[in-house]
Amino acid sequence: MSAEDLENYETEMELQLYREYKDIAAQFSYVVETERRFYLANEVDLRPVNADGEVYFELTMRDAWVWDMYRPARFVKYVRVVTFKDVNIEELDKPDLALPEKGGFGG
Numbered sequence: 001m002s003a004e005d006l007e008n009y010e011t012e013m014e015l016q017l018y019r020e021y022k023d024i025a026a027q028f029s030y031v032v033e034t035e036r037r038f039y040l041a042n043e044v045d046l047r048p049v050n051a052d053g054e055v056y057f058e059l060t061m062r063d064a065w066v067w068d069m070y071r072p073a074r075f076v077k078y079v080r081v082v083t084f085k086d087v088n089i090e091e092l093d094k095p096d097l098a099l100p101e102k103g104g105f106g107g
Helices: 003-027
Strands: 030-033 038-051 054-066 075-083 088-091
Touching: 003 038, 030 054
Parallel strands: none
Antiparallel strands: 030 038, 030 088, 038 054, 054 075
């Protein structure tokens, strides 16, 4: 496999992952970003821990989806992350009515 073939494969995998993300994002309540991964989750708990003057974060998530093209299964029941780095948690909007995109339903 050439370097170009590998690059094309990785580009295609990333595109498939993005499409999957767009298809499933509305099923989740939170977007969570750590220094290593990006997650969608329905339950998130972030707890700062002080151990001997060092502060780290313990992050737990339930019913999550992991942005990782090398994982065979991206849906996980429970995730625990321990990190000294920043954690970003955003609550997703849940619109009451989602209109179909242009071109849907006979158009």
